[in-house]
Amino acid sequence: MKVIKIDKKDWADGLAKLSGGYRLFGPVKDKEFHNFKELDNGELPDFDFSNTKLSAKSMVFPQAEAMFKYSLDENEADHHIMKEAEKDYSPRAAIGIRPCDAAAFLLVKKNFDTPEYKDPYWINAYEASVFVGLACNNPCSTCFCTSAGCGPFHEDGLDVLLADAGDYFLAKVITDKGEKLLQAAGWNTEADAGEDQIETLKKEAEAKITASVNTDGLKDKITTELYDAPFWEDVAFACLNCGTCTYVCPTCWCFDIQDETHGTSGIRMKTWDSCMYPLFTLHGSGHNPRGTKVHRVRQRFMHKLKYYVDKYGDGIQCVGCGRCIRLCPVNIDIRKVCELMNSYEPADAACQVA
Amino acid sequence: MVGYTDKIREISERLLKEGTVDMVIGFRQGSMPMMNEPCFAKRPEDVEKLTWDSNCGINLANYLTDRKEKIGVIAKGCDSRNIVTHIIENKIKRDQLVIIGVPCKGMIDRRKITSMFETEILSVAEEDGKVIVKTGDAEKILEKEEVLQKNCAVCIHRNPVIYDELAADLVEEQKDIDRYADIREIEAMSPEDKWNYFDDLLSACVRCYACRNACPLCYCPTCFVDESQPQWVGKTTDPIDTKTFHFLRAYHCAGRCTDCGACERACPVGINMRTLTKKLEKDCFEYYGWEAGLTLDARPPLDAYKPDDPEDFIK
Ligand code: SF4
Ligand code: SF4
Ligand code: SF4
Ligand code: SF4
Numbered sequence: 074m075k076v077i078k079i080d081k082k083d084w085a086d087g088l089a090k091l092s093g094g095y096r097l098f099g100p101v102k103d104k105e106f107h108n109f110k111e112l113d114n115g116e117l118p119d120f121d122f123s124n125t126k127l128s129a130k131s132m133v134f135p136q137a138e139a140m141f142k143y144s145l146d147e148n149e150a151d152h153h154i155m156k157e158a159e160k161d162y163s164p165r166a167a168i169g170i171r172p173c174d175a176a177a178f179l180l181v182k183k184n185f186d187t188p189e190y191k192d193p194y195w196i197n198a199y200e201a202s203v204f205v206g207l208a209c210n211n212p213c214s215t216c217f218c219t220s221a222g223c224g225p226f227h228e229d230g231l232d233v234l235l236a237d238a239g240d241y242f243l244a245k246v247i248t249d250k251g252e253k254l255l256q257a258a259g260w261n262t263e264a265d266a267g268e269d270q271i272e273t274l275k276k277e278a279e280a281k282i283t284a285s286v287n288t289d290g291l292k293d294k295i296t297t298e299l300y301d302a303p304f305w306e307d308v309a310f311a312c313l314n315c316g317t318c319t320y321v322c323p324t325c326w327c328f329d330i331q332d333e334t335h336g337t338s339g340i341r342m343k344t345w346d347s348c349m350y351p352l353f354t355l356h357g358s359g360h361n362p363r364g365t366k367v368h369r370v371r372q373r374f375m376h377k378l379k380y381y382v383d384k385y386g387d388g389i390q391c392v393g394c395g396r397c398i399r400l401c402p403v404n405i406d407i408r409k410v411c412e413l414m415n416s417y418e419p420a421d422a423a424c425q426v427a
Numbered sequence: 428m429v430g431y432t433d434k435i436r437e438i439s440e441r442l443l444k445e446g447t448v449d450m451v452i453g454f455r456q457g458s459m460p461m462m463n464e465p466c467f468a469k470r471p472e473d474v475e476k477l478t479w480d481s482n483c484g485i486n487l488a489n490y491l492t493d494r495k496e497k498i499g500v501i502a503k504g505c506d507s508r509n510i511v512t513h514i515i516e517n518k519i520k521r522d523q524l525v526i527i528g529v530p531c532k533g534m535i536d537r538r539k540i541t542s543m544f545e546t547e548i549l550s551v552a553e554e555d556g557k558v559i560v561k562t563g564d565a566e567k568i569l570e571k572e573e574v575l576q577k578n579c580a581v582c583i584h585r586n587p588v589i590y591d592e593l594a595a596d597l598v599e600e601q602k603d604i605d606r607y608a609d610i611r612e613i614e615a616m617s618p619e620d621k622w623n624y625f626d627d628l629l630s631a632c633v634r635c636y637a638c639r640n641a642c643p644l645c646y647c648p649t650c651f652v653d654e655s656q657p658q659w660v661g662k663t664t665d666p667i668d669t670k671t672f673h674f675l676r677a678y679h680c681a682g683r684c685t686d687c688g689a690c691e692r693a694c695p696v697g698i699n700m701r702t703l704t705k706k707l708e709k710d711c712f713e714y715y716g717w718e719a720g721l722t723l724d725a726r727p728p729l730d731a732y733k734p735d736d737p738e739d740f741i742k
Binding site for chain 1: 457458459462463464465466467485489490538542546547549631633635636637640641649653655661662663664665692693694695696697
């Protein structure tokens with residue numbers, strides 16, 4: 074595959090050219106931490122980060138997004154009719170998305186783009202996007218991507234993979250979309266032995282990953298036995314049900330639908346939701362089948378590490394970015410829970426309790 | 428603080444063995460530097476996991492709400508004050524509790540420490556008032572006094588105000604502390620500057636409500652922000668809705684907040700929403716001479732009618 078060498082002195086120029094044809098998104102520093110945002114005119118993505126606080130999912134799946142607009146004013150001809158909200162699906166490019174976040178889009182796609190159900194908002198935004206990934210030369214201690222089907226130089230889900238090689242970037246072309254973007258930026262010098270250079274950096278980065286999870290046992294566990302395992306009370310005890318773990322997660326896809334009316338005009342929105350919230354499963358009757366914290370914590374881990382595994386057969390619903398570990402206010406650690414689930418033998422537990 | 432941990436384990440083991448309590452609520456060592464996880468021990472052998480150090484900033488009173496068991500609870504100064512408030516507000520009964528008081532020497536501010544280093548912190552240890560921080564390529568020794576959580580730096584109730592057992596000798600309380608310097612700065616601002624200050628303060632909020640959920644005072648079965656009939660507040664990160672949440676929540680904590688700092692500590696995006704609760708804490712102190720959670724014998728000022736209230740603020 075072709076590898077382009079981009080001198081860092083040509084970086085800003087290239088991005089300026091791109092901003093004519095694409096809405097640019099990237100990591101920017103906001104007070105103390107980095108977030109993934111649409112770049113202001115002339116703003117450069119800041120690559121001095123390990124990963125953004127929140128994932129890049131909002132580029133395609135914003136925390137709140139208008140789907141419809143309506144008017145309740147009976148003097149208007151089309152009152153009480155839901156009309157599509159205007160959308161901008163012109164081409165957009167993520168500059169410096171981490172490989173785990175890009176891989177997460179492919180995972181989430183399985184939910185939003187199925188033969189039966191299609192979420193037009195997600196699909197349109199996703200298809201309008203080009204993903205230029207920034208490989209991780211220095212993964213954090215909480216990154217366990219290499220055991221979650223991903224990795225610091227993972228290419229699936231990316232159109233271009235950038236690797237920082239000091240004075241220059243190596244840009245590996247992965248798709249035609251990516252090739253087109255590089256051309257539009259005027260970056261076209263092929264690198265000498267580019268693939269080899271990337272391979273070396275990749276090996277170095279992978280060697281720095283210290284965290285891992287074992288997932289090999291999950292698919293053979295019996296769902297009801299895992300569900301009834303005795304460890305959930307202990308796992309869930311500290312949880313505040315704040316949902317931070319799901320908000321910051323690139324693979325959490327749950328949403329709610331909310332109407333907001335101001336005077337006689339209103340919008341219908343799609344907003345992030347979380348299985349950590351008591352309202353998530355509250356029935357109209359007032360009954361809540363996931364009425365306690367233990368139910369909710371179990372749902373999060375069972376969904377990611379068992380139901381998903383069984384339904385899609387391609388691993389866990391997690392790319393190993395480690396955000397939920399770093400940001401949980403009470404240090405509930407998916408690596409520990411995964412280990413408990415993966416190694417759970419009901420017989421052992423029965424002996425222990427007795 | 429090895430002494431504290433040993434003593435906590437010893438007391439907890441005794442209480443569980445005697446059957447005085449069904450469970451002890453405390454902290455266990457976290458999986459990340461400067462993080463501990465609230466946990467329970469139900470069997471005497473489980474007490475081995477209990478630990479104590481300067482990373483126990485989460486308020487354990489929050490884990491008592493409406494529990495039915497007999498509970499041993501580890502309580503530093505602020506936790507004990509929130510336990511008092513919980514008892515007054517009928518969220519737990521005094522006779523359900525064996526309070527294992529921990530004379531507190533302050534919690535360290537993990538965000539402040541993190542921001543002092545260029546690279547990721549891999550381990551943090553404590554020794555004699557020093558905090559030893561290791562990153563991949565460096566080691567640095569910090570004075571604990573200089574990296575305390577903001578609320579701990581101005582805390583004047585480090586000793587538990589109510590307890591049945593003690594994990595160590597009482598500590599000397601901090602004296603001559605200017606507790607409200609930060610609040611006075613905001614009070615002195617023009618309305619416009621205040622508005623901008625709050626805009627900026629809350630701009631990163633993702634409405635996860637970790638601050639609310641970490642707070643022992645926020646135990647309503649359905650918070651006003653979660654009500655849907657009527658829906659008081661919109662659900663997005665609209666700045667007005669976000670401010671409505673924060674301002675109203677602060678008012679609901681007025682006269683009850685102990686400035687334990689659990690809210691600020693829990694926030695995933697590092698917002699100091701404590702300035703809001705602290706302003707009300709200051710008002711309660713200045714108008715009513717009231718500090719929350721010091722006694723079981725009086726109700727919080729906004730919760731009680733007194734004909735001789737000064738009411739100076741109304742004139
Ligand atoms: S971030 Fe932690 S405390 Fe918050 S809901 Fe997730 S597991 Fe619970
Ligand atoms: S579950 Fe945690 S580690 Fe996995 S993708 Fe989500 S935030 Fe990252
Ligand atoms: S873990 Fe919870 S919030 Fe995340 S996708 Fe699954 S059900 Fe939804
Ligand atoms: S914890 Fe932080 S982000 Fe979450 S609602 Fe509170 S202030 Fe907002």
